[in-house]
Amino acid sequence: MRINKPLYYLLIVLLVAYGCSNTKYLPEGEMLYVGGEVTVKDSLIKKKERKAMEKELEALLRPKTNSAFLGLRFKLYIYNLAGEPKKEKGFKHWLRTKVGEPPVLFSQVDLDYNADILQNYAENKGYFKTRTTADSTSNNRRAKALYTVTTGKQYLINKVTFPDSTGTQLDSVIGRMSRRSLLKKGQPYDLDVIKSERERIDARLKNKGYFYFNPDYLIIQVDSTIGKYEVNLKVKVKDDTPEVAKNVYTINNIFIYPNYSLTSKDSVVYPASAIQEYKDFKIIDTANTFRPIIYDRTMFFHKGDIYSRRDHNLSLNRLVNLGPFKFVKNDFHPSDSVKNALDAYYYFTPLTRKSIRIETLGKTNSANYNGSEVNVNWINRNTFRAAELLTLTVFGGLEIQASGQNKGYNVYRVGTEASLVWPRFISPIRIQDSSAYVPRTKALLSYEYQNRQKLYSLNSSRAQFGYLWKDNIRTEHQLFVADINYVSSTNVTPEYQMQADTVPSLQRVIDKQLIFGPTYSYTFTNTMQKRKKHTFYYKGSLDLAGTLAGLVTGANVKKGDTINLFSVPFSQFVKMEHDFRHYLKLSDNSQLASRIIAGVGMPYGNSGILPYIRQFFIGGTNSIRAFRARSIGPGTYRNDELDANAFLPDQSGDLKLEINTEYRAKLFSVVHGAVFVDAGNIWLWNKDPDRPGAQFSSKFLNELAVGTGAGLRFDLSFLVLRLDLAFPLRKPWLPEGERWVLGDIDFGSGAWRKENLVFNIAIGYPF
Helix, strand or coil, rough: CCCHHHHHHHHHHHHHHHHCCCCCCCCCCEEEEEEEEEECCCCCCCCCHHHHHHHHHHCCCCCCCCCCEEEEEEHHHHHHHHCCCCCCHHHHHHHHHHHCCCCEEHHHHHHHHHHHHHHHHHHHCCCCCCCCEEEEEEEEEEEEEEEEEEECCEEEEEECCCCCCCCCCHHHHHCCHHHHCCCCCEEEHHHHHHHHHHHHHHHHHHHCCCCCCHHHHEEEEEEEECCCCCCCCEEEEEECCCHHCCHHHHHEEEEEECCCCCCCCCCCCCCHHHHEECCEEECCCCCCCCCCCHHHCCCCCCCCCCCCCHHHHHHHHHHHHHHHHHEEEEEEEEECCCCCCEEEEEEEEECCCCEEEEEEEEECCCEEEEEEEEEEEEEECCCCCCCCCCEEEEEEEEEEECCCCCCCCCCCEEEEEEEECCCCCCCCCCCCCCCCCCCEEEEEEEEEEEECCCCCCEEEEEEEEEEEEEEEECCEEEEEEEEEEECCCCCCHHHHHHHHHCHHHHHHHCEEEECCEEEEEEEECCCCCCCCCCEEEEEEEEEEEEEHHHHHCCCCCHHHHHHHHHHHEEEEEEEEEEEEEEEEEEEEEEEEEEEEEEEEEEEEECCCCCCCCCCEECCCCCCCCCCCCCCCCCCCCCCCCCCCCCCCCCCCEEEEEEEEEEEEEEEEEEEEEEEEEEEEEEECCCCCCCCCCEEEECCCHHHCCCEEEEEEEEECCCHHHHHHHEEEEEEECCCCCCCEEEHHCCCHHHHHHHHHHHHEEEEEECC
């Protein structure tokens, strides 16, 4: 792209003027602080390590400079542009205080303080002979702080000594912890590692019954006089450590108060006759609210056990995750009757047992359908007095297309659902679970009636029974051993039937469908770890439909041996889907999010194609945003013979590949921006003569649809409102060699915009 010289000079002048405008508003005699620069001088450190250390040291400098993008301080410019507001409200006040940012002045910088911080940091990393100096430089009312850190050679660990078995019992226990010590011979001295080692030892001691111990009772002595830039470390218990911290404690009585009130100080005072003893627990529940079985399956402590911080935390986590409690807390007190023993007290504040919730939702999608939905939920959190969760739901909604090819083909849906969740495994085989999360058994029954106006109606019934459990905070499993889905159609209009008579894929939408078999999904995520640079999300699912029934009956649709159950051919297929996401943290306010979805469904035996409700779809607000929902594929197929006044059918397939990447950055306040690229398609497993080009082949990469766009996200804490504007870069249905349409992009053409620009409104991020 060429830029003529007058325009180039104009840009330079504007940038210079912009820079000057940020300093002319400064108070008299003040300079704008534009940052600190640290130079590490040491010939023994490799250049790469030296640069990394300089970056770490610069992050310690205070204050931080005004935020900038490509060297331009937009927030400071807006602050100056807004001027001093006359009142503490209105647009001018909002612009200056919320969007703008006051200047960071050089007079706010304490050079000596920062130099001391750098000196301490270097010494804590083992550079004991560090020298630090500070200076500054200025130009055009801008000042920069300059720091020089001369480190010298870094001290390494020569030997680590732990207490031996000849000392106290506590010394002997600590001595046996040396094998997994964080302090290793030959590693650099690092004060942070020493602190972590004290915390590691304390955590191990807490799991061995040392309830009153804490890291401050440990000291790690450092001897740096041995020469050769090495240190000897000695781990020992402080001489003034109290005796209670040296004793191992066991659990004596366990008191449980299931109806503890946060507002009543006398809520834990009950007569002895009110105490119910169940196994190792003393339960004070005069209202008989809960069956004692829930404590036996949730608590990890039993009378006589050695106190363990792990069991302590596991018990609390499981109680919190049990469901019926609003607040959970516990205390430990020395036992009056047993020496070196603790009495445990657990206080639970229950949620309201029964409640009703009404939800009203607004919905929109890139197929130009807009609508709303109302859900009424009745909840019983303690159905059979063992924390079972019963949810009864009634819902109804509609989606209307005000303009576009499907105008008038509105969608109405009503339905009901009942689910019951037990906070344990309901199984003939006893399954022992020792994680911090309560395993659950779930049973569900649902029915939905969906009417597609002027086309058809569908009745869908579903029954599920299965298990949900978590190994830890990052992983989750769902296994439904029984998952039955039955779909039938009614009110098929002549308009739709006429189309379905010529397009078999449309006929399959209204055919009766019977699907049964186990389903399983596994989810892993560490996205909750906000400080990590790389975080991941993965969900894999497996659907095995009709497998045993197909083996028993010998069904084979290719030979004409189709088997019916209740006058309906049952579906037989294997379906897998993998959703992998990667989040790269670029800064505190920006990230690169990427996703790849790969799915395949293989029909066999009693089925020649996946049932419509189990097929893959692509395109839309959370998929390839440059194309209408469910409008892409399969493969290179496109029905160009559709009547402009007829409905636009959804496209579905047996295989799916989707790739997305999105750059996200905070612009100001609650407003975030994004630019994105999406690609993907769906295909059929078997050849369909009515849809040429739909079958999956080795040319699948040449059949991907590609789109791009930009958008805004309004992060309002309780929800994220997303606005995306996208357009296609590649259309797979065009002839080979003509599928890339970059040369056709013309934002000035109304016809191009009408055909290609897709505006998406959605709630939440696409991935």
